Amino acid sequence: EPEVTQTPSHQVTQMGQEVILRCVPISNHLYFYWYRQILGQKVEFLVSFYNNEISEKSEIFDDQFSVERPDGSNFTLKIRSTKLEDSAMYFCASSALQETQYFGPGTRLLVL
């Protein structure tokens, strides 16, 4: 069964450093999403991406965040200058028809 994959599974970085989180969505999907989950809290929407552009973003997704689909398979989330409060699980999701979103296993980001 096809699934969303994410790398790395864990990332530790120093405050102020740039990180890139990578995702490979399910191959025939067209809609891509990033969510995050701070420890013990709800899963929160960050951004949706369709047709090579951002279609929706939350107030969390400020100028420090960017997304890219550099080739036909990868979907990346970049945080330019990480802050302590960026520590969270980051989930990538994809969907074929804009409804059922399938989530990856997540990247646990720890900012020190």
Added chain:
Amino acid sequence: GESVGLHLPTLSVQEGDNSIINCAYSNSASDYFIWYKQESGKGPQFIIDIRSNMDKRQGQRVTVLLNKTVKHLSLQIAATQPGDSAVYFCAAGYRSNDYKLSFGAGTTVTVRA
């Protein structure tokens, strides 16, 4: 915006019994609802979804009920098994915002042997 909340943060159920997890949403524009299961250290796993033009949908051992009048949905798990122990999230979305999902806080289900 959408606010989604779960009624109980924890649920303990005897193996073999049925489980019911309840969820409320606030935005009457929400037209798509989905339940996810999350095991420790893993991402949310799709269980079942329902559109607002339906009030019930059944899957394998699971049933989702939607009551749009009171903005409430529930997930019923039949014959709960130890492998059902996890955190369960409901989420809501609507077409005009690309179905970005608003998640509830999660109910931790523990199955007693």
